Amino acid sequence: MQGIVGYGAYIPRNRIKVEEIAKVWGADAPSYKRGLMLEEKSVPSPDQDTITMSVEASKNALKRAKIDPAEIGAVYIGSESHPYAVKPSGTVLAEALGATPEAHTADFEFACKAGTEGMYVALSLVKADEIKYGLAVGADTSQGAPGDALEYSAAAGAASFIFGKENIVAKAIETYAYMTDTPDFWRREYQYYPQHGGRFTGDPAYFKHITGAAKGIMDKAGMKPADFDYVIFHQPNGKFPFRVGKMLGFQKEQIEPGWLVNLLGNTYSGSSPLGLTSTLDISKSGDMILIVSYGSGAGSDAFIFEVTDRIDEVRDLAPKTRDVLENNRNYLEYGEYAKFRHKIKKAD
Amino acid sequence: MREVAVIGTGMTKWGELWDKSLRTIFVETALLALKDAGVEKIDSMYVGSMSSGLFVGQEHIASLLADYLGQAPVPSARVETACASGGLAFRLGFIEIASGMSEVVLVSGIEKMTDVNGYEATYALGTAADQEYEGYHGITFPGLYALMARAHMEKYGTTREQLAMVAVKNHKNGAKNPLAQFPFEITVDAVLNSVMVADPLRILDCSPITDGAAAVILCPVEMARKMGKPVVKVTGTGHATDTIALSSRKDITWLEATYQAGKKAYEMAGKKPEEIDVLEVHDCFTIAEICVMEALGLVEKGQGGKAVEEGWTALEGKIPINTSGGLKSKGHPVGATGVAQVIEIVKQLRGESVERQVKDAKVGMTQNMGGSGGSTVVHVFEKE
Amino acid sequence: MPTPSRYWREIPQRYRFEANQCTKCQAKFFPPRLICPECKNKELEETKIEEKGKLLTYTIIRVPPHQYVDQAPFAVGIVELDDGVKLTGQIVDCDFDDLKIGMRLKLEFRKVYQEGDSGILCYGYKFVPD
Numbered sequence: 001m002q003g004i005v006g007y008g009a010y011i012p013r014n015r016i017k018v019e020e021i022a023k024v025w026g027a028d029a030p031s032y033k034r035g036l037m038l039e040e041k042s043v044p045s046p047d048q049d050t051i052t053m054s055v056e057a058s059k060n061a062l063k064r065a066k067i068d069p070a071e072i073g074a075v076y077i078g079s080e081s082h083p084y085a086v087k088p089s090g091t092v093l094a095e096a097l098g099a100t101p102e103a104h105t106a107d108f109e110f111a112c113k114a115g116t117e118g119m120y121v122a123l124s125l126v127k128a129d130e131i132k133y134g135l136a137v138g139a140d141t142s143q144g145a146p147g148d149a150l151e152y153s154a155a156a157g158a159a160s161f162i163f164g165k166e167n168i169v170a171k172a173i174e175t176y177a178y179m180t181d182t183p184d185f186w187r188r189e190y191q192y193y194p195q196h197g198g199r200f201t202g203d204p205a206y207f208k209h210i211t212g213a214a215k216g217i218m219d220k221a222g223m224k225p226a227d228f229d230y231v232i233f234h235q236p237n238g239k240f241p242f243r244v245g246k247m248l249g250f251q252k253e254q255i256e257p258g259w260l261v262n263l264l265g266n267t268y269s270g271s272s273p274l275g276l277t278s279t280l281d282i283s284k285s286g287d288m289i290l291i292v293s294y295g296s297g298a299g300s301d302a303f304i305f306e307v308t309d310r311i312d313e314v315r316d317l318a319p320k321t322r323d324v325l326e327n328n329r330n331y332l333e334y335g336e337y338a339k340f341r342h343k344i345k346k347a348d
Numbered sequence: 349m350r351e352v353a354v355i356g357t358g359m360t361k362w363g364e365l366w367d368k369s370l371r372t373i374f375v376e377t378a379l380l381a382l383k384d385a386g387v388e389k390i391d392s393m394y395v396g397s398m399s400s401g402l403f404v405g406q407e408h409i410a411s412l413l414a415d416y417l418g419q420a421p422v423p424s425a426r427v428e429t430a431c432a433s434g435g436l437a438f439r440l441g442f443i444e445i446a447s448g449m450s451e452v453v454l455v456s457g458i459e460k461m462t463d464v465n466g467y468e469a470t471y472a473l474g475t476a477a478d479q480e481y482e483g484y485h486g487i488t489f490p491g492l493y494a495l496m497a498r499a500h501m502e503k504y505g506t507t508r509e510q511l512a513m514v515a516v517k518n519h520k521n522g523a524k525n526p527l528a529q530f531p532f533e534i535t536v537d538a539v540l541n542s543v544m545v546a547d548p549l550r551i552l553d554c555s556p557i558t559d560g561a562a563a564v565i566l567c568p569v570e571m572a573r574k575m576g577k578p579v580v581k582v583t584g585t586g587h588a589t590d591t592i593a594l595s596s597r598k599d600i601t602w603l604e605a606t607y608q609a610g611k612k613a614y615e616m617a618g619k620k621p622e623e624i625d626v627l628e629v630h631d632c633f634t635i636a637e638i639c640v641m642e643a644l645g646l647v648e649k650g651q652g653g654k655a656v657e658e659g660w661t662a663l664e665g666k667i668p669i670n671t672s673g674g675l676k677s678k679g680h681p682v683g684a685t686g687v688a689q690v691i692e693i694v695k696q697l698r699g700e701s702v703e704r705q706v707k708d709a710k711v712g713m714t715q716n717m718g719g720s721g722g723s724t725v726v727h728v729f730e731k732e
Numbered sequence: 733m734p735t736p737s738r739y740w741r742e743i744p745q746r747y748r749f750e751a752n753q754c755t756k757c758q759a760k761f762f763p764p765r766l767i768c769p770e771c772k773n774k775e776l777e778e779t780k781i782e783e784k785g786k787l788l789t790y791t792i793i794r795v796p797p798h799q800y801v802d803q804a805p806f807a808v809g810i811v812e813l814d815d816g817v818k819l820t821g822q823i824v825d826c827d828f829d830d831l832k833i834g835m836r837l838k839l840e841f842r843k844v845y846q847e848g849d850s851g852i853l854c855y856g857y858k859f860v861p862d
Contacts, residue, residue: 013825045824045825045842046802046803046843047803047824047842047843047844047858048842048843049843049853051843051853051855052840052841052842052843052855055747055841056840056841059841083843083853084853092747092855095743095747095748096747096748096841096855098748328825330825330827465798466795467795467796467797467798467801468798470795470796470797470798471797471798471799474797480742480763481763481819481820482820483797484742484746484844484845484854484856485808485820485821485822485844485856485858486793486796486797486799486800486803486806486808486822486844486845487793487808487820488793488795488796488797490793490795491791491793491808494791495789495790495791495808495809495810496789498789498790498791498833499788499789502789502833543794544792544794545794545795546791546792546793546794546795547791547792547794547828548791549791593820594810594820595810595818595819595820596818600788600789600810
């Protein structure tokens with residue numbers, strides 16, 4: 001049986017509060033906080049990007065997997081903020097981990113579900129016995145246009161998973177993918193900030209695809225919401241995961257351990273993967289976990305994992321996601337944030 | 349080996365010489381040295397320059413300068429050991445005369461630094477550090493010496509005020525040097541309140557960016573006597589290297605190359621530290637002067653700061669250091685510094701230093717250092 | 733500063749901390765050397781440096797080289813790793829007031845430098861509080 005043999009997370013230390021952003025744009029902070037269920041979000045330093053966060057998250061995954069990195073046969077990074085437009089991110093990661101040269105590498109891009117796409121492919125290659133171990137990362141340093149609603153949520157973080165067939169922490173019971181062509185959010189070539197369809201990103205996009213994928217995988221596996229200990233949905237804001245959970249018949253308690261968005265923001269490709277690392281941190285042997293990602297454009301990947309008793313051995317081998325999220329926070333003012341995110345026009 | 353004398357010196361006012369090019373600054377200075385020596389023809393020349401390539405985009409300056417001095421086709425070579433380029437050029441000139449290869453050699457040092465902006469100059473100077481393992485991380489020269497300063501303060505209790513006193517003392521001397529870039533006095537308070545460059549070093553702990561050149565003429569002592577010149581002999585020379593990466597050293601506060609070069613120069617001259625009457629040392633940063641004093645054996649390890657505080661190194665002190673104003677007040681056109689140090693000592697030994705003359709100076713020493721101490725050249729001079 | 737080839741050549745050190753060690757006197761070198769400067773032995777074996785250590789000395793660069801202007805001010809320190817190797821690098825994720833000689837630091841993968849808006853991105857290690 002194939003599954004997760006190691007997992008790791010990375011979240012930058014810098015944060016900015018909703019109030020600090022709202023103040024600049026004259027927006028009503030309490031209504032944003034209530035409406036989106038957001039308090040603050042993570043912000044990358046100028047020296048942090050999708051590649052650096054992927055390396056650190058993957059080193060944490062390696063600490064838990066305790067495998068020889070040379071045996072990793074596939075290295076995938078899913079992100080919509082790959083630092084290069086042309087030149088892979090995955091090669092840097094593979095080189096830093098010591099997985100080169102015998103490995104397959106690809107950079108995935110599918111809005112917020114690029115991370116789970118890499119996971120889907122790495123896991124499938126392991127299942128097919130094409131490779132012994134496969135590594136996949138969901139990471140982003142998301143951009144939201146200044147003053148746009150997305151600026152309150154677009155955050156940074158990375159989650160990394162190593163898949164294999166031995167020493168499994170969580171068995172992959174089922175996978176399922178669901179997608180249509182739905183232009184709810186996009187960024188054109190050479191454009192700095194993404195655009196979105198406002199309320200169109202809701203029902204025909206997020207809700208339709210997540211419910212489609214969740215129902216599909218549960219049908220395929222012959223399971224129902226009550227069979228799961230935990231469920232993780234993509235978290236573009238605080239409200240959506242609870243609302244879609246309710247639509248599907250899940251309880252708040254099943255969602256909460258992986259619900260990080262109020263303090264973390266939306267880490268795009270890292271969003272549901274970080275929910276999974278956070279959930280694994282508190283899970284125990286036999287727990288059943290459902291994860292459903294969402295990527296605009298649009299589609300959802302779904303996985304069912306069953307936690308094994310190896311979780312007790314590996315849990316403390318690397319930093320726990322919620323610890324990293326809640327400790328060592330450094331709050332930025334908007335000016336610093338704007339400087340860090342290159343939102344200030346400087347002389348050439 | 350023949351005995352070698354310095355018979356001529358040339359130096360013009362240092363500073364931001366906007367209207368003068370590298371070649372003009374050089375020729376003006378070299379002509380002064382030739383005139384002072386009373387010679388018109390030279391057998392060869394050496395030019396110390398750290399980075400004419402990065403500062404003015406001009407390499408191959410040895411031939412360019414020989415040509416503009418009207419001395420082509422004499423052999424001319426550029427010498428580079430970062431900020432010790434001038435000192436090493438002098439040593440090579442010395443060796444050439446001592447060996448009998450030449451009779452009259454011109455040694456000069458030059459840097460034209462103000463044609464680039466401050467950040468670019470910082471980068472150019474930074475190339476004297478290990479580019480792959482120091483420069484890559486954004487370290488600068490003030491930064492490297494700041495690392496030494498903080499370690500020295502931690503290890504020996506050297507104080508921030510003691511560092512400032514080095515600058516105050518050198519400016520006091522420099523105020524008496526009309527060729528200095530900044531010929532005025534400063535106070536400890538002014539240093540302590542100046543702009544921070546690399547904690548704990550502030551702008552007034554740092555030598556400035558300077559345009560300038562210096563030139564000297566060397567010949568055998570015997571020839572100097574025949575010419576009826578006041579004879580200042582070069583009686584000791586030492587040159588040594590150390591890791592250029594500061595982090596590779598066993599002790600970050602210790603300048604091993606300065607210790608080694610000093611040892612050789614002392615031995616060759618048959619002198620002990622206490623027999624030196626006046627010194628010019630490489631105070632590129634205030635902490636450097638303190639570390640150099642220790643490495644040259646002028647004070648015990650760790651006691652440099654205290655010695656400065658007690659006035660040992662003042663003009664009227666026990667061991668006057670940097671009577672010219674040092675790099676701090678006189679200026680630091682990198683490649684020129686080592687040669688200008690020689691000029692100050694020659695003038696002191698000739699008794700020509702006027703207001704800043706050290707009484708009865710008979711034995712002098714120069715110490716010129718490259719990078720964070722990876723190269724050092726030391727010379728001993730004696731009045732005949 | 734880094735051209736692609738020059739950057740690429742140092743990848744084993746900057747990404748993976750590859751070092752070597754003298755087979756006679758056990759002195760460890762980062763970056764690797766071809767001859768041991770201590771005992772002149774030419775037989776050295778591959779190893780890696782430890783990724784944790786303590787701060788020996790530090791400074792805060794406020795006037796940087798022109799390529800680092802956007803990052804200033806930034807802290808740089810010399811760290812003695814747990815295997816005795818000493819290393820220069822930036823110290824990040826630490827308020828300047830919290831820097832202290834002797835503090836524990838670890839290496840983290842960061843972007844060190846970038847060649848303008850269109851050149852290569854140069855990654856490597858920086859230190860963060862352990």
